[in-house]
Amino acid sequence: MTTSEWVLMAAVFGASTVEMVEALTIVLAAGTSRGWRSALEGAAAAVGVLGVLVAAVGVPLVRYVPIDALRVVVGALLLSLGMSWLRKAWLRASGHKALHDEDAIYAETVAGLAVDGPRVRTRDPVGFAVAFKGVFLEGTEVVLIVISLGASQGRLALASLAALAALVMVVVVGAIVARQLSKVPENLIKLVVGIMLTSFGLFWVGEGAGIHWPGSDLFLLALVGSLVVLTSVVVPWLARTAPSRTAPVSS
Amino acid sequence: MAGAHRAVAHRAGVVVTAAIARAGRAFGRFWLDFLVGDTPELFAVTLVVVAISFGLASVPRAVAVVVVPLLAFGAVVWSAARGRVRQR
Numbered sequence: 001m002t003t004s005e006w007v008l009m010a011a012v013f014g015a016s017t018v019e020m021v022e023a024l025t026i027v028l029a030a031g032t033s034r035g036w037r038s039a040l041e042g043a044a045a046a047v048g049v050l051g052v053l054v055a056a057v058g059v060p061l062v063r064y065v066p067i068d069a070l071r072v073v074v075g076a077l078l079l080s081l082g083m084s085w086l087r088k089a090w091l092r093a094s095g096h097k098a099l100h101d102e103d104a105i106y107a108e109t110v111a112g113l114a115v116d117g118p119r120v121r122t123r124d125p126v127g128f129a130v131a132f133k134g135v136f137l138e139g140t141e142v143v144l145i146v147i148s149l150g151a152s153q154g155r156l157a158l159a160s161l162a163a164l165a166a167l168v169m170v171v172v173v174g175a176i177v178a179r180q181l182s183k184v185p186e187n188l189i190k191l192v193v194g195i196m197l198t199s200f201g202l203f204w205v206g207e208g209a210g211i212h213w214p215g216s217d218l219f220l221l222a223l224v225g226s227l228v229v230l231t232s233v234v235v236p237w238l239a240r241t242a243p244s245r246t247a248p249v250s251s
Numbered sequence: 252m253a254g255a256h257r258a259v260a261h262r263a264g265v266v267v268t269a270a271i272a273r274a275g276r277a278f279g280r281f282w283l284d285f286l287v288g289d290t291p292e293l294f295a296v297t298l299v300v301v302a303i304s305f306g307l308a309s310v311p312r313a314v315a316v317v318v319v320p321l322l323a324f325g326a327v328v329w330s331a332a333r334g335r336v337r338q339r
Contacts, residue, residue: 080297210308211315
């Protein structure tokens, strides 16, 4: 495998992990408060719809859209998303923004579902809808990242495989740790993925626009390395003016 | 009888139109949130990076290789610094 394929797999795997942890939190909350059958059916239905989306949008993109145009558009998409994740991760790491707290999201969702009625043993439309919505919304972001990264390099299958590996890992870990999803170092993963998405975004926007990066694919590593160095300088600099550690938030 | 059928069809049409409008609004909100979110400055910088990349594609490679990444890196630092100032 080439350097960019390794970076592609790592970026898809990391981004998918972050989004799937958020989806799993909602499914766990729906399952424990409304019954597992409906929650799991809702989650499975959402995964099915997302799979159809990848096949319906991703495959034609790879086959019919000129590769340079595709790289500029998805590069811009990834760059915008990556810079936004990186900024958020820097502010969280430096204490300027509260850390994401999956326990708070779990408690909030359970409380909201309890208001809607008691736990039921048969099919429950509320539990189904909450799990479906959670998995579909978070999954749509995964699909966009898979399609963007996969289509730009003509490696849709590889990107889908990385997302699938993240799904399996999150489900297995979720089944083991159940309600302790707050233990997942989400901000660190978000920081790493933010660096990767920004690097990929810059690389592909440049390639699509006609810039020839020195070292070709290897220049991706230079971009990643530069952002790691920049992070190691910026986070302590931001932390110097941080207020006392902010309480975790649920969104 | 025909009038009743027309009324039912009209109601169904209204319901379908409202559902499509709701879905359209939700789709627009999703993309706005996904692309712009709470950092419109980074979205604007992305467009600038794309424009500058095309502009620099024909100049000596060293210029583009330095300017394009520096522009993006500088934008994230500036945006994070602005986020810090706002919360103080």
